[in-house]
Amino acid sequence: MGKHVLLVEDEINIIEAIQFLLSREGWKVDTHSDGATAVDKVRAMKPDLVVLDYMLPGKNGIDILTELRADPEFTRLPILMLTARGQGRDRELAERAGVSRFMTKPFSNTEVMTAVRDLVQLAQ
Amino acid sequence: MISVNQLLGVSLVYVAFLFAIAFFAERASIRGKGSWLRSPTVYTLSLSIYCTAWTFYGAVGYAARSGMEFVTIYLGPSLVMIGWWWVLRKLVRIGRAQRATSVADLISARYGKSNLLAIVVTVMAVIGVTPYIALQLQSVTLSLSIFSETGQPDSLSQQTAAFWVAGGLVLFTVLFGTRNLNANERHDGVVIAIAVEAVVKLVALLAVGIFVVWGIAGGIGPMMERIDNSSIGEWSMDRSRWAALTMLSAAAFLALPRMFQVMVVENEDERHLQIASWAFPLYLMLMSLFVVPIAVVGLDILPAGSNPDLFVLTVPLAEGQGGLATLSFLGGFSSATSMVIVATLALSTMVSNHVVMPVWLSTQAEGAQVSGDVRNVVILARRASILMIIFFGYIYYRLSGGGAALAAIGLISFVGVAQFLPAMLGGIFWRGATRWGALTGLLVGFAVWVFSSLLPSFGPDAVLSAAVFEQGIGGLPWLRPQALFGIEGIDPTVHAMVWSLSLNTAVFIAVSLVTFPTPLERLQGAQFVNIFDHSTQARGWDAALATSEDLMIMAQRILGPADALALFRAEAQRQGLTGHLPEPTQGFLQTLERELAGSVGSATAHAMISQLVGGTSVSVEDLMAVADESAQILEYSNRLEAKSAELSRTARQLREANQKLTALSVQKDAFLGQISHELRTPMTSIRSFSEILRDTDKLDQADKTKYASIIHGETIRLTRLLDDLLDLSVLENGQVSLNLEHGNLHAVIERALLSAGGAHTTPLRIDHVGADTDVPLCTDLDRLRQVFINLITNAQKYCTAAEPSLTVTVLQHNGGLQVVFHDNGTPIPADARALIFEKFSRINDKDGSGAGLGLAICREIMARLGGDITYESRADGNAFIVHLPGQVALAAQ
Structure with a gap:
């Protein structure tokens, strides 16, 4: 398939895990761990999908999401948000900001991969 | 020549005539046929009690001694009547509306029915008017002595005569002044009698004047020539004395108790004042018309040394006009008696109402206050007061020796009663005037008057020694009675008047400004000042x-x-x-x-x-009730105010508590979010990699090992996090028990360095300054070591310098100790410094191994140990300073 994924996450072990899972299925994976420059990174790379952590240094996931959705180019970009905060309010905030799928850590590998596949198919 | 006995006979007939008039007037009044008694003419004539024997005899004497200055005595009242007509109208309106029975009653009513004030005014009035009554006795006895066989004043017979005259006055005043008790304190009989006397004295003075001008001088022309040639014609005006005396007579006219009696108390209709405002000055003008001619002719034809006060009598006598002299005597007699009667009446009302009755009532059981009882007591009190007041006058007459000029005695009285003026005028024009202002003003003015005018009037060494006149009280030159505050060379009357009135007014205003009126005073003040808004005289x-x-x-x-x-x-x-x-x-x-x-x-x-x-x-009862109501409302509103203050206090407390709870709730949410994040993050890795290991068949050994060690590392991280959280929770809840031990601070640091184990595994170079010094201390050594380990591992983790180093130094500071951990890493950004001791604050946490609880735990531990931990940014790095309090260090010594 060769689709292009940008993974915005600051926990190295989680980056390692997700990167392993995606590359194994033939995805091209780029990683980025700074929240403050995440939007620029998306603009520059124009990925097919963004996996976005909620808590990032510099700027949190909701703000990044809001900023991306404000850009006409990315209104339909599939964005999967992951959070470890596990609070109902966060899901609400993310959905209002226009998230494509919201998932609470810890997730099962199958769950993540299914979500990623669904999102990319839906976008096509 | 008329003998004294003949004169006494005439006087008796005249007095009998007055009795008859007064008696019939009273009868007519009781029968309701007395409306004519209350005509404007009678009112105007009754005002003429202003012209006493002083004006009748004394004016001529005054003119003979001091020229035209006597005019001031007429000028003051005339100016008041014409120019200050509206002040009088206000006074009359207030007096009637308040049913004031006297000056004392009026002043006390204005200042919240203060009985103290009434007593003070009464006492002042009695003392102030006493010289005046003495003056009348003196004038009558002097005039009698003129007719005596020897023609020379004989002191013994004079005093006897004075005694009998005083007795006669007491009798007349008692008979007509206290025959009945009228609610409005009016005395028809007395008023009509003094009106008749007013006519008699005017006729007598005019008759003598006409005789002098046309009978002796030979007409107006020659009279004017005589005047021009006399010493009076050369008289020059002393402006200050002229102005002061005019003011004084105006003040006295308003404030004299007897004037208040005829002008306000005996006033039947306010409109009478309109007529009196021109008729009374006219009367005064007629009274003064022939004063100068009589004085000039008297000086001309009588031997030098004759008493000029008696020219009105002696000039006709010298010309052999016995009948005219008798008429003149009756005029003088009328002046004296009318004044004494009304003045005594006014004073006795004050004394009985404000002094005797309150005292009597306070001594009675409540049951005794039946009306008949009180009536008799009041009448008895009045009569006793009349007797007492005239007796005082007699005593003053005896004491002062009967020698002083009539006008001088009169002026002393004038200054005395003028003291009421500030409180009266202030009371009717200024709502801010208060009881204490009035009281202190009156007392100060009165004291100055007594010292500078009344006591000196007895002459040196009578009451005040001559030394006091010369050197002042206690040798203080500024306390000389006739040169107060060292100001000399002023005429004694002007001196006394200026000082007493100005100090009186100043104190009155000053004290009024700094004291607060009672509710009743406020109400009365409003009633007085705004009398024309409230009262309804004009409305039918x-x-x-x-x-x-x-x-x-x-x-x-x-x-x-x-x-x-x-x-x-x-x-x-x-x-x-x-x-x-x-x-x-x-x-x-x-x-x-x-x-x-x-x-x-x-x-x-x-x-x-x-x-x-x-x-x-x-009425006063109404006002009292209003005041009570206002007080109740005030109290109620005070209570409401207190209640509302309490409520708003409670509301504020609730609001604060709510804010605190909200903040706590926000904190709790943030904390839970953080905990969740810290727990879920390693769990995510563990789950993900364990699934990978389970589900992936073709993993090489290296990957397997790598993923297993990740899982291992993350479980350690989780355990440490749980340990930290529990530790923090114990510390924060204060459940931690400290294990106090004696030890050496450097040994604790050394052990921490060993535990951190960094010295040989990381490139961080650690320099422990003074490691072998003995710094004894007593604290929980394990906890302190935990803090040190934390700081050392932080330095190991976060020090970013190329050659990382940490220097540990111990400092003595204010009796306590400071352990400084100084590394050479990049200083923490200014905006993050405030947060580093907060939970879950991770600055520069590159590997994510810390939960951000270490420094929070350190801070909690140091708080438990009684110390503190602070951060300082240094030019070459960061310094964490552990503060140990004095008692930790001292306990070991």
Whole structure:
């Protein structure tokens, strides 16, 4: 398939895990761990999908999401948000900001991969 | 020549005639046929008691001694009557509205019915008027002595005569002044008698004057020549004395108790004042018309050394005019008696009402206050007061030796009673005037008067020693009675007047400004100052429509327009009238009063209605009730205010508690979010990699090992996190028990370095300064070591320098100790410094191994140990400073 994924996450072990899972299925994976420059990174790379952590240094996931959705180019970009905060309010905030799928850590590998596949198919 | 006996006979007949007039006037008045007694003419003539024997005899003497200055005594009252007519009208209106019976009553009523003030005014009035009464006795006895066989004043017979004259005056005053008790303190008989006397004295003086001008001088022309050639013609005016005396006589005219009696108390109709305002100055002008001619002729034809005070008598006698001299004597006699009678009457009212009665009532059981009882006591008190006052006058006459010039004695009295003026005028024009202002002003003015005028009048060494006159009290030159504050060379009368009145006024104003009036004083102040707004002299009670309208306006203000209109319309319909204005019948007024009482209280409602309808002003009882109501309302509102303050305090506390709870709740949410994040993050890795290991068949050994060690590392991280959280929770809840031990600070640091184990595994170079010094201390050594380990591992983790180093130094500071951990890493950004000791704050946490709880735990531990931990940014790195308090260090020594 060769689709292009940008993974915005600051926990190295989680980056390692997700990167392993995606590359194994033939995805091209780029990683980025700074929240403050995440939007620029998306603009520059124009990925097919963004996996976005909620808590990032510099700027949190909701703000990044809001900023991306404000850009006409990315209104339909599939964005999967992951959070470890596990609070109902966060899901609400993310959905209002226009998230494509919201998932609470810890997730099962199958769950993540299914979500990623669904999102990319839906976008096509 | 007329003998003294003949003269006494004439006097007796004249007195009998006065008795008869007074008696018939009283009878007519009681029968209700006395309206003629209360005409403007009688009112104007009664005012002439201002002209006493002093003016009758003394004016001529004054002119002979001091030229035209005597005019000031007439000028003051005339100016008041003409120019200050409106002040008099206000005074009369207030006096009548308040039913004031005397000056004392008026002043006390104004200042909240203060009995203390009434007593002070009464005592001052008695003392102030005493010289005046003595003056009358003196003038009558002097004039009698002229007719005696020897023609020379004989001191013994004079004193006897003075005694009998005093006795006669007591008798007349008692008979006509206290025959009955009238609620309004009016005395028809007395007033008509003094009106007759006013005519007699005017006729007598005019007769002597006409005789002098046309009988002796030979007409107006020659008379004017004589005047021009006399010493009086050469008289030059002393401006300051002229102005001061004019002012003084004006003040006395307003403040003299006897003037208040005839002008206000005996006033039947306010409109009489309008006529008196021109008629009385005219009377005064006639009285003064022939003063100068009589004085000039007297000086011309009588031997040098003759008493000029008696020229009115001696000039006709010298010309052999016995009949004219007798008439003149009667004129003088009239002047003296009318003044004494009215003055005594006024004073006795004050003494009995304000001194005797309160004392008597306070000694009585309540049951004894039956009206008949009180009546007799009042009459008895009046009579005793009359006797006492005239006796005082007699004593003063004896003490002062009867030698002083008449005018001089009169002026002493004038200055004395003028002290009432600031309190009176202040009271009717200034709402800010207070009881204490009036009281202190009066007392100060009075004291100055007694010292600078009354006591000196007895002469040196009589009361005040000559030394006091020369050197002042206690040798203080500024306390000389006739040169107060060292100001010399002023005429004694002007001196006494200026000092007493100006100090009186100044104290009155100053004290009024710094004291606060009582509610009743406020009400009375408003009643007095705004008398023309409140009283209803001009409004007729028969004008029912106007009254209804007024009632309507008042009701609208209190009940609101709609309710008031409904009430009035309903009543009008009930009365069978069209429109909305009913007749103000008794029943309606009662209904209205009830309605108003619901809003403003019954006393106020009653006072308001009676003001509009009754024509009477508000009574003292009404005012008291109003004051009580106001006080109650005030108290109620104070309570409400206190309640509302309490409520708002509670509300504020609740708001603060709520804010605190909200903040706590936000903190709790943030904390839970953080905990969740810290727990879920390693779990995510563990789950993900364990699934990978489970589900992936073709993993090489290296990957397997790598993923297993990740899982291993993350479980350690989780365990450490749980340990930290529990530790922090224990510390924060204060459940931690400290294990106090003695030890050496450097040994603790050394062990921490070992535990951190960094010295050989990381590139961080650690320099422990003074490691072998002994710094004893007593604290929980394990906990302190935990803090040190934390700081050391932080330095190991986060020090980013190329050659990382950490220096540990111990400092003595203010009796305590400081352990400084100084690394050479990049200083923490300024905006993050405030947060580093907060939970879950991870600055520069590259590998994510820390939960951000370490420094928070350190801070909690140091707080438990009684110390603190702070951060300082240094030019070459970061410094964490552990502060140990004095007692930790000292305990070991």
